[in-house]
Amino acid sequence: MTGGPLRVLGAQTMLFARTVRAAARHGVRRREVLRHMAELGTSSALLIAVGLFFFGVVLVTIAWAQARKYFGNIAVLGPPYFQLILREFSPIMAAVLAASRQGASTAAALGAMSVNEQLEALELSAADPLAELVAPRLIASVLVLPLLTVLGVVAATSSAALTITFAFQNNGAAFLDPSLVTTGDVLSALVKTLLCGAFIPIAASLRGLQAQGGAGAVGEAVTVGVVEACMGCLLIDFLVAAAFFILSAQQ
Template identity: 55%
Template sequence: MNVLALIGAPALMLARTVRVSAREGLPWRECLRQLHELGVRSTWLVMSGMAFFGAVMVTIADSQARKLTGNLPVVGPPYFELMVREFGPVVSALLAAARGGASHAAELSTMSVNEQVEALEMSAGDPYVDLVAPRVVAGLVGVPLLCVLGTMAATLSAVAMATWAFGTDGTAFMDARHVDGWDVTAGLVKAVCCGIYIPLAAAVEGLSARGGAEAVGEATTRGVVAASLGCLLIDFVVALGFQALRV
């Protein structure tokens, strides 16, 4: 999977989806259904996964603090900044990509293999409006919300771990002295871009599936891989952009 295909195919699909949806309108009922599928059904995975991630981060921080300062709460404010700007949005998006990307790719590839997409086109429907657009809207709304919930879960687990496991001031891991508007903006930009990209990457692989059950499995795997790699690429590009602005 080359970088051009990773970026180009979803970008072309997004352009066509926006153009057709602006002309024909969005199926809002389907948008809400997809938001439930992506957002609500991924909430437990994202929050539990981020809670464990936050606990692991504090365990590592304690090990490093013992070597350098001997005082775990000292690393609390930098931890919170890193969680808001980097790990919160990116790891939450990866967890959402693992579940949502697989779901989208499997559903669309099954429709494609069973010729349901062709039947939709013969019924005067448009796959970009009826299938792709609702998933993009769901990702645009759902993934940033999941990232906020994931960041909160990781922060609260860090507080609990520092307080109960290491006997220190856990509230230091909620200290926002190093967090400013640019940190929050960077995190939100990453979350929004990942939210748009995940369903697009899954849709590209799902709608291109041809064959039988094996093609569905391959498309699902490719969809998850593309969505996950895309999230990491977005993280890298956005981080470079904010670094170039020196924020």
């Protein structure tokens, strides 16, 4: 990583503020937002659904091996599993996978434009690159990531229920039981996905816009952009989890 963590996060905050200001001044084309939403949804949905489906199968396979050893009955793990998936693992997995998928393609697209001097061409024709290119991606990502997280919850819990029912011949329906879920859990998941949804396109766009030079700079932009997007999501996830932990401890 280049520079200290403070400088890195500072650059992203600045870009976020400038994008919001540019979008407010120039307006954002609704068509462009819809196009990015469609692209983002269709490209990440399969990855996240399949990834979290497998993740659920793996988790219950491990849990099954342990449950037989220590407490015998796997069904007691069902409600906590649902709560954990909703509160923690679907948001973080969906965010990291979206950071890979969407972050990489954003950094690659903007990096190639930057290297080919298409951004200057945009500015010459009196269009603001931030309002034209970054703002639609930002809005689309904030709107789509919560939906992808819901998809992840469905995939991970249904795969767990199916695995327990058909592979281990046990009470799989317990893994679809949301009785432990509280408002705080849903709120925590929502805050995580909204923050990550805003952070991913900003982090990727930042490195894409900064790309200077030839094709090598584009590759570098993708690498750094994706890594920063992933790490930012892990950091956001931890900070929100800690904040909700402290809040719930005070009550």
